[in-house]
Amino acid sequence: MPTEPGVDPIDREASRVITRLETMPLSKVSQDVIEMVRIAAEGIVMLTPDPDRPSDATMPSLGPTALAAQVLVTVHDYLDKRTAASNDAAVAQILTELRRSLP
Numbered sequence: 460m461p462t463e464p465g466v467d468p469i470d471r472e473a474s475r476v477i478t479r480l481e482t483m484p485l486s487k488v489s490q491d492v493i494e495m496v497r498i499a500a501e502g503i504v505m506l507t508p509d510p511d512r513p514s515d516a517t518m519p520s521l522g523p524t525a526l527a528a529q530v531l532v533t534v535h536d537y538l539d540k541r542t543a544a545s546n547d548a549a550v551a552q553i554l555t556e557l558r559r560s561l562p
Contacts, residue, residue: 472554473534480527488523496526499557500533507537
């Protein structure tokens with residue numbers, strides 16, 4: 460799929476995931492979906508450069524109505540703290556895989 464000029468791939472994928480989570484009927488938000496979002500958010504946090512983050516930091520499991528916010532916050536933190544050495548491709552891949560795995 461061609462990349463739109465001027466659109467950050469992370470922003471694009473995050474927007475897709477967030478829209479999907481916000482519009483998903485609550486009846487489709489199973490414990491598996493909650494866990495997939497938690498794991499994806501934790502993966503993004505681990506890729507976020509933050510010398511103050513404890514090495515054993517974990518992402519909490521949130522309720523169905525907070526999943527989109529969990530993705531939004533972790534992506535914004537990553538984008539705010541990314542450096543030239545950050546792994547944008549890995550973050551975009553996490554978001555793409557999450558989007559594709561959602562019901």
